[in-house]
Amino acid sequence: MFPKKSPKVTIDYTKCGEKGQVDPRECAKCLKVCDPAIFILHESPNMPIDPVDPKYWRITPVWLSLCNMCMKCVKVCPLGAISVSR
Amino acid sequence: MNAKNYSNELAEAINAREYLQEQWKAFEMVYIRRIMGITSIDLGYKLQLPIIGRLLRWSAERMIHSEGKHRNPVRADGHFGQVIPLEEAKIILGNLAAEPIIENYCMCRWMQRGIKEACCINFGLLSGVIEKLPRFIPKDTKYRLDRDEAIAHIEEHNKKGYVATVWFQPVPYINAICSCENPECGGLRLRNDFGLHTVYKGEYVAEVDPDRCQACGICVTKCQFGVLRLVQSLKRVIVDINKCFGCGVCRHACKYDAIKLAPRDNYPALRGVY
Numbered sequence: 001m002f003p004k005k006s007p008k009v010t011i012d013y014t015k016c017g018e019k020g021q022v023d024p025r026e027c028a029k030c031l032k033v034c035d036p037a038i039f040i041l042h043e044s045p046n047m048p049i050d051p052v053d054p055k056y057w058r059i060t061p062v063w064l065s066l067c068n069m070c071m072k073c074v075k076v077c078p079l080g081a082i083s084v085s086r
Numbered sequence: 087m088n089a090k091n092y093s094n095e096l097a098e099a100i101n102a103r104e105y106l107q108e109q110w111k112a113f114e115m116v117y118i119r120r121i122m123g124i125t126s127i128d129l130g131y132k133l134q135l136p137i138i139g140r141l142l143r144w145s146a147e148r149m150i151h152s153e154g155k156h157r158n159p160v161r162a163d164g165h166f167g168q169v170i171p172l173e174e175a176k177i178i179l180g181n182l183a184a185e186p187i188i189e190n191y192c193m194c195r196w197m198q199r200g201i202k203e204a205c206c207i208n209f210g211l212l213s214g215v216i217e218k219l220p221r222f223i224p225k226d227t228k229y230r231l232d233r234d235e236a237i238a239h240i241e242e243h244n245k246k247g248y249v250a251t252v253w254f255q256p257v258p259y260i261n262a263i264c265s266c267e268n269p270e271c272g273g274l275r276l277r278n279d280f281g282l283h284t285v286y287k288g289e290y291v292a293e294v295d296p297d298r299c300q301a302c303g304i305c306v307t308k309c310q311f312g313v314l315r316l317v318q319s320l321k322r323v324i325v326d327i328n329k330c331f332g333c334g335v336c337r338h339a340c341k342y343d344a345i346k347l348a349p350r351d352n353y354p355a356l357r358g359v360y
């Protein structure tokens with residue numbers, strides 16, 4: 001018996017993230033719109049780590065099992081960078 | 087309360103500085119990093135997998151309470167908290183907390199909501215570690231607090247409805263009093279949504295005096311854990327003590343002084359259940 005699969009939530013990092021057009025710290029709309037707060041903002045692991053004052057950030061959808069597929073993040077994202085599917 | 091658990095000597099003896107520096111310089115990575123080859127991404131699914139789920143839960147609980155010499159700061163070993171009422175938070179800040187006391191930006195609200203709010207009060211050695219990390223230090227407000235200021239601030243946060251928590255980092259060294267919201271607080275999130283004991287309930291539970299309660303319902307909106315319910319036919323609020331964390335923030339909302347905190351131990355069913 002395997003548990004129910006969580007929804008798949010992905011962010012297109014070519015649009016939002018360390019190499020995208022938007023710094024997620026400035027926008028942060030998806031972080032605020034999601035009632036169960038499934039996203040985590042963190043420094044990008046793909047760039048040289050600056051432990052004192054990190055410059056490169058991205059968002060990872062972490063608590064996927066809590067996503068209720070309300071699609072509010074998809075609608076709020078100004079870049080259309082988020083997709084949510086089963 | 088044991089003053090030794092707050093002292094800087096204890097911190098030095100258990101190598102807390104090194105632990106804290108490692109943990110704090112990349113704090114936002116705590117859920118992203120691999121722990122035993124597995125990250126927290128989709129933890130809900132992983133914890134339900136028949137065998138690996140049980141193993142993960144066991145090792146997570148073991149890490150959270152680790153007192154070992156080889157605990158690993160980047161996994162937050164030995165880092166857990168307990169909910170406390172405002173009165174106890176004031177005693178800690180007024181008498182026991184090691185100086186300097188600072189109030190920095192809450193990392194949980196930053197990571198989970200992109201919000202910078204100065205409401206995390208840290209003391210002693212940890213203050214010195216955090217002060218070197220500009221992203222956690224408020225720019226326009228005074229962040230070093232004297233004891234009276236710290237007490238005034240914790241009171242303000244608590245009355246707003248934030249839950250006071252005291253943190254071991256690493257156990258048995260106590261060095262922070264936080265003002266948390268659910269589910270923004272990572273500790274409360276792991277406890278409430280995934281059943282891990284990152285935060286213990288407080289030593290108390292809420293009790294409503296049926297003669298005083300005027301059924302206004304305001305306290306219900308203050309509880310972050312869905313403990314209180316207004317029963318219209320009874321004309322009073324009832325308490326689900328099994329869910330109550332004993333934070334006491336509901337009390338501040340009651341104009342009729344109808345809510346008190348009672349020791350958890352008064353209820354046989356709750357004895358030893360935190």
Ligand code: SF4
Pocket residue numbers: 009033034035036037038066067068069070071072073074084
């Ligand atoms: S679909 Fe809704 S619940 Fe899921 S991540 Fe987006 S906002 Fe959050």
Ligand code: SF4
Pocket residue numbers: 011016017022023024025027028029030031059076077078079080081082
């Ligand atoms: S809403 Fe879109 S652009 Fe804004 S932070 Fe989230 S993913 Fe990035």
Ligand code: SF4
Pocket residue numbers: 192193194195205206251264265266267270271272273
């Ligand atoms: S424990 Fe509470 S106050 Fe401290 S960082 Fe987390 S949510 Fe913020």
Ligand code: SF4
Pocket residue numbers: 294298299300301302303304305306316322323339340341342343344345
């Ligand atoms: S705030 Fe006080 S009077 Fe109002 S419902 Fe709650 S306990 Fe009753």
Ligand code: SF4
Pocket residue numbers: 291292308309310311312313314329330331332333334335336337
């Ligand atoms: S009912 Fe319990 S958990 Fe809820 S606010 Fe009151 S003391 Fe805190």
